[in-house]
Amino acid sequence: MAKNWAIAVGINSYDNLQSLDYAKRDAECMRDFFQQEADFERVFLFTDDSPPIDTSPPISTQPTFGKLRSFLRRQFEQPLLEPGDNLWFFFSGHGQRYHDRDYLLLSDSDPGDLEPIALPISFVTERLRRSGADNVVLLLDACRNQEDRVGLGIGEEQQQGVVTIYSCSPKEKAYEIESLQQGSFTHCLLEALRIQGEGNCATVERLDQYLRHRVPEINRKYQKKPQTPYAIAEPVSKHHLILLPRYATLRDIETLKLDAYRAEVERKWELAKQLWIRVNVAASGSDMDAIKAFARIPQQSVVSPPPPSITNSSGEKTTTQTPKQPASPKLPVFEFDVVTVNAQGKQIEHSKGKASYFTEDLGKGVSLEMVVIPAGSFQMGSPDIEEDRLDSESPQHWLTIASFCLGKYPITQAQWEAVATLPQVKRKLDPNPSKFKGKDLPVERVSWFDAVEFCARLSQKAGREYRLPSEAEWEYACRAGTTNPFHFGETITPELANYDGNYTYGSGVKGKYCEKTTPVGSFKVANAFGLYDMHGNVWEWCTDHWHDNYKGAPTDGSAWLNNQDNDNDSRLVRGGSWFNYPWDCRSAARFYDEPDGRGSGVGFRVVCPAAWTL
Incomplete structure (x- = not known):
């Protein structure tokens, strides 16, 4: 013990x-x-x-x-x-x-x-x-x-x-309350530590949230000036640390497991071991996943070659199990910036990430960059406590995802035009369909059928398969090892993504509303897999048919399709767009459109599952 x-x-x-x-x-x-x-x-x-x-x-x-x-x-x-x-x-x-x-x-x-x-x-x-x-x-x-x-x-x-x-905060004062015979912080701290059941403060994250709310409330009650407690966890994964194992819930343990899995994927063996120890302590020494990890980590740390690294972004909260990212010497590596924000939208971490990629030549000086997404497991959907969630995001369920390559950005108008001039496979394509014009802007006003035709023409030219991502692949790639509402953290800001900045998520801040699409990658920050614009700008088509919830969904990451003879059923879109509210841009948020719909907020990015045949 x-x-x-x-x-x-x-x-x-x-x-x-x-x-x-x-x-x-x-x-x-x-x-x-x-x-x-x-x-x-x-x-x-x-x-x-x-x-x-x-x-x-x-x-x-x-x-x-x-x-x-x-x-x-x-x-x-x-x-x-x-x-x-x-x-x-x-x-x-x-x-x-x-x-x-x-x-x-x-x-x-x-x-x-x-x-x-x-x-x-x-x-x-x-x-x-x-x-x-x-x-x-x-x-x-x-x-x-x-x-x-x-x-x-x-x-x-x-x-x-x-x-x-x-x-x-450093510019505030902490007050003693005569009526309580205590400092207001300590009074609230003890109050929080004594809470049991689902509302407990057994983790750093929940204790921090409780104190931020309760201490100012106590100060107001006793007519003291504001004071705002706050927590700093280093590394950021310690936000999920279980402070009082006896009060921890199964959800707390599962969140900590996600951090441990992520540490393994990132080849941070010592951190992974520490996190699995914390899991096992919280489970009173009987967690089988932790016991398997104790046997697995020494073997992996000796025999696994170091892959292109993915620098820890946050907070974040992770999803990846089987830490076996293939590493091909044929693929170059690129570097990118990753940021994490707190609940108020303030940046609390800025790091560098690395990922492998390859470039597909589309002709006429236009190319397509495809990023290697590592294999792993993650929990799809949103928890009941996530703000502005919908029932369609339930139930949360675990999936295992094979490695694949995904477009670094949504398909641009330049890329669309280059492929639209290639020989037709099944249907004609308008080479210039978008409402907002610009070669580096994401293509929009393309239907699901149009996006599938794009993939077919590109596959024919490249000699390898290109397709739309499954919904599971899309969410796995978007989260990139996080479990927060956004891969940036607890909220999103107009400094990080293109959406309707007149509205806020949680305790976030308002900002600019662009009222149109923005050039891909223009916000200069990616998620931990090296993908840009996963939140906002344009919705992105997925292969799947729409289903009202995840009951009966596949667990292997494959697309969830209805009767193959009926192509007219609604199809999934993910990620939100330039005109959407911030809550529509969450990692778990899902919506649908008719497959022949062509909205100015809908585009797509492509998958190449054959990354290792290059």
Whole structure:
């Protein structure tokens, strides 16, 4: 079983700063929760009058700079915990930013001479990570409401390899509530940690969401100024970390599994191992997927050749199982930018990705870039809690997808015109059908029948199969290892995609409404597979017939077709368009059109399943 340790520090009395009223009680309440409710094995308390730690000789727990620093240095000089174990650090007191570093102020710290006797948070992080625990959580209520404090509060310096939850933003103050005999942050933190059942805050993500809502609510109630808690998880996958396994739901465990699968696909073996350990801990040591992974990872890490890497984008939440991406030396590699945003649409991560691709020559100086999509498994559809979801996105179900190649962008008007001049297979094609003219704009006003004819002509010219993606292939490629509403994260912004920016998704922001299509790739950001414009710009035709939900859908990624003799049934479109609301552009959002429909918001991109025969 995983071990759980905690350190709780609360300082009321300061030699050189205004004293606080309830910081000591905050720490004591956290200690009581850790010991009595969460059954932690060890809890170390540092307050103005806490008893010494019972060792030989006893260790003083007075919260001075020397004593707390000495404890952290000596206690964690050698690893005492193991992967799968948890170590929490709670601090209630003063904090300050100085010379681009964040400091915790101890009882003898002097804000006029900060560096010699204030504790850098980076030092705390470094010592706690030496413990051996792979789950280190910092809870910092360290921007207390003092009128005479100098400079910004803490929170600007990102701590590596840990989860850090701050009581307020660096420009805000954290308040003590006399009626509660506590700081508002600690009061709400304990409230959140005690919730059980489906609404629990057992994961970092849900705890963060609860605190962001509840703390400002408490401050308003007691007529205090706003304070906005926030969490920073490094790496971003730690947002799904299960803090309290006993309260975790099956959905929490499944989300963590997705992160583990993704780490395997990206050949991040140590991270994958850590995540599978977390899965197994949450499942009380009996998860068969985790047990299989423990056997699989050592073999894969030795025998698997490194494929073109896919840099972690987010958040994100992943989908890929069987981590066997074929790597062909014949295919070149391209680099691309990936961004992740938080619920407010603010960028929280910017990374580089790499993927293999090949170029199909269409003639007349026009080419088509096809990106290699790795094989894997993912959960298709949307969860019940996803905002603005529809019943047609249910039930969520697992699929296994073979590797294939997909167009880097939607088909452009230049590409359409080049192929439309090729010999006819079944039907004529208008070489210039689009409402919005431009060679780099996506082609639109093309029917499903037109798109199929395009694929047939291209297949004939290239000597290899081209076709429309199945709906499952499209969603798998769009998600690129994420489980958020968008591959960008919890929301979408008009800075990232082309849709009706007069409307917002969740807590996102409004912005420009282009009222027309935009050149493919013009937003300069891709998903983790290297695909552009998967959200917005134009809807994209899929092979499948429309079905009202996923009951009875294939599980192998193939297209779901009705009677083959009836080509007039509605066909799937995915991705949303320039005129749609943001919720229509979600990864799971699905709609349909008649196969002969030609709207100015509908285009397509193509699949080549024969990537490895090049």
